[in-house]
Amino acid sequence: MKVFRLILFVLHxxxxxxxxxxxxxxxxxxxxxPWFNLLSLGFPVxxxxxxxxxxxxxxSWKKRAFVFMFAGLALINPxxxxxxxxxxxNGDSEIKIVSFNTRAGGRGNAEIEPYLxxxxxDVILLQEDAGKDYQFEGYQKVNPGAGxxxxxxHKIINHKIIDPRDENIRVPGLQADIEINGIVYRFMDxxxxxxHFDKDMVRLxxxxxxxxxxxxxxxxxxIPTFKKHQDQVALIREIINxxxxxxxxxxxFNSVPNSYEYYHLSDGLEDAFLTAGKGSATSFHDYKFPIRxxxxxxxxxxxxxxxxxxxxxxxSDHYPVIVxxxxxxx
Numbered sequence: 420m421k422v423f424r425l426i427l428f429v430l431h432x433x434x435x436x437x438x439x440x441x442x443x444x445x446x447x448x449x450x451x452x453p454w455f456n457l458l459s460l461g462f463p464v465x466x467x468x469x470x471x472x473x474x475x476x477x478x479s480w481k482k483r484a485f486v487f488m489f490a491g492l493a494l495i496n497p498x499x500x501x502x503x504x505x506x507x508x509n510g511d512s513e514i515k516i517v518s519f520n521t522r523a524g525g526r527g528n529a530e531i532e533p534y535l536x537x538x539x540x541d542v543i544l545l546q547e548d549a550g551k552d553y554q555f556e557g558y559q560k561v562n563p564g565a566g567x568x569x570x571x572x573h574k575i576i577n578h579k580i581i582d583p584r585d586e587n588i589r590v591p592g593l594q595a596d597i598e599i600n601g602i603v604y605r606f607m608d609x610x611x612x613x614x615h616f617d618k619d620m621v622r623l624x625x626x627x628x629x630x631x632x633x634x635x636x637x638x639x640x641x642i643p644t645f646k647k648h649q650d651q652v653a654l655i656r657e658i659i660n661x662x663x664x665x666x667x668x669x670x671x672f673n674s675v676p677n678s679y680e681y682y683h684l685s686d687g688l689e690d691a692f693l694t695a696g697k698g699s700a701t702s703f704h705d706y707k708f709p710i711r712x713x714x715x716x717x718x719x720x721x722x723x724x725x726x727x728x729x730x731x732x733x734x735s736d737h738y739p740v741i742v743x744x745x746x747x748x749x
Contacts, residue, residue, distance in 0.1 A: 428483065431472040435490055438465050441497065445682040449645035456645045457638070459678040463501060463709050466494065496693075500676030501711060503696045508724040510745030514599055515539070518669035518715055520546040520610070520737040530734045535570075538741065541599060543570040544608040546671045565590040567608050574598045581607075581654055588612070591651035596664060602746075604721075605662045609655060609670030611680065612647045614640050648674065652683050659688070665718035667744075671737065673712055676700075681714075688716035691723035691742045702728050705736035715742045722746070 441459045449456050458465075473491065476484035517540045521531050532553055535543055543558075545568040553560065553570065561569040561578045567590070569578070578595035592609040659666050668688060674680035692700045692715070702713035717723065725743040732739065 424479070424481075427472060427475065431469070431476075431487060434465050434469050434472070435487070438462070438469060438494055438497075441677040442493070444677060444679040447679075449642070449649050449679055453642045453645045456679045457641060459675050459681075460641075462497065462675065462677050466498060469494075497677045499693055500681070500690065500700070501709065502699050503692055505693070505695055505697060508695050508722070510722060510724045512724060512743040513746060514541050514604075514667075514721070514744040515741070516542045516544065516606075516667065516669065516715065516744070517739055517741050518544045518546075518608075518713060519548075519739040520671040520713065520735060521548040522735040522737065528734055530732075534732055534734060534739075538739075540741070541572055542597060542606055542667075543568075544606065544669045545569075546608065546610040561593065561595050563593065565593070565610075567593040567610060569593060569595045569606060569608055571595070571597050571606075576603055581658060583651065583654055585650070588647055588650050592655055592670065594658060603664045605658075605664040605666045607655065607658065607666060607668045607670070609668060609672060609684075611651050611671070611673045612644050613673050614644050644673075645679070648672075648680050652680055656683060656686070665720040666716075667718075667721065668716040669714065669740070671713050676711055684714075685716050687718075689719055689721070689723065691715040691717060691726050691744075694726070695723040695742070696726040700728060702738050702740060703736060704730075704733070704738060713737055713740050715740055717744065720746060 437458055440455050441462055443455045444459060447455050469491065473484060473487045476487060517535065517538050521528065536555060547566045548568050553568070555570055557572055558570045559575050561575060563580050565580060574597065576596040576598055578593070580590055581592040581594060583589070583591065589612055591611055592607055594605060594607045596603050596605050659668065666688065668684065672680050672684065699709065700711040701709045703710040715726070721744045723742055724745050727741045729739045729741055
């Protein structure tokens with residue numbers, strides 16, 4: 420029994436160090452060491468094992484349980500980026516936005532347009548969607564290509580594609596300065612490089628050699644994409660840092676919480692899910708694994724009063740994310 424507990428103790432320590440390694444994504448870029456970013460993908464599974472082992476030590480009346488519970492305090496915020504239970508927020512809804520990777524939108528999915536119209540949102544930000552056929556009465560549309568579309572009821576002051584000026588890096592986003600209730604906000608619709616996985620590439624079977632090769636192939640795709648994300652994040656951060664207006668940053672980051680992308684894109688901004696979200700933030704549902712890759716961040720001049728991942732519709736491999744904001748000054 421002592422040997423068994425020693426093995427569990429070593430395993431528990433190993434999981435703790437792996438979880439803490441994901442926190443280093445705030446400081447270590449993928450081009451320097453991409454493996455911390457790789458760890459962030461496994462955060463939910465690692466955290467579940469960590470909690471189970473901590474409960475085991477509690478039941479066993481071992482003092483080490485207190486050590487692991489204390490160490491786990493460093494992981495509270497990282498966990499809340501996946502699962503959160505915020506208290507109800509006061510305030511009048513002044514801005515309602517919908518961010519949605521429609522996937523099939525550009526291929527004419529007839530259910531998408533009625534759904535978006537029914538939301539009556541102030542601003543709709545779409546990814547993987549050509550948006551050319553949408554006819555929303557009372558809405559202006561910014562649709563310069565690259566699979567990004569912004570629709571709004573309000574006056575568009577200015578807009579432009581975020582141009583990487585590098586043929587090896589896809590266009591990471593679209594920005595639009597929109598005046599709402601007399602205040603101009605900079606909306607940024609982001610779609611970072613996808614990994615181009617399909618289910619067969621990540622589905623394991625009973626063949627050890629095949630599974631090992633699949634794992635190697637997945638890593639070979641992940642790491643180069645992480646490095647491209649670093650360049651895209653730098654472009655987006657420059658625009659955010661130089662914005663004369665409050666920023667609302669939304670989109671499909673193709674990155675999970677606690678990743679390099681999350682830490683650096685959210686820097687100085689508020690994660691609307693942390694402020695107003697309840698339950699799971701999982702937004703990509705094509706695989707049987709909790710994945711949050713769709714986000715809404717905002718400047719601190721705005722306060723999220725509600726955050727919803729709308730799981731009532733399955734018209735894409737992503738669920739729409741709906742957020743209502745009020746201003747802090749009111």
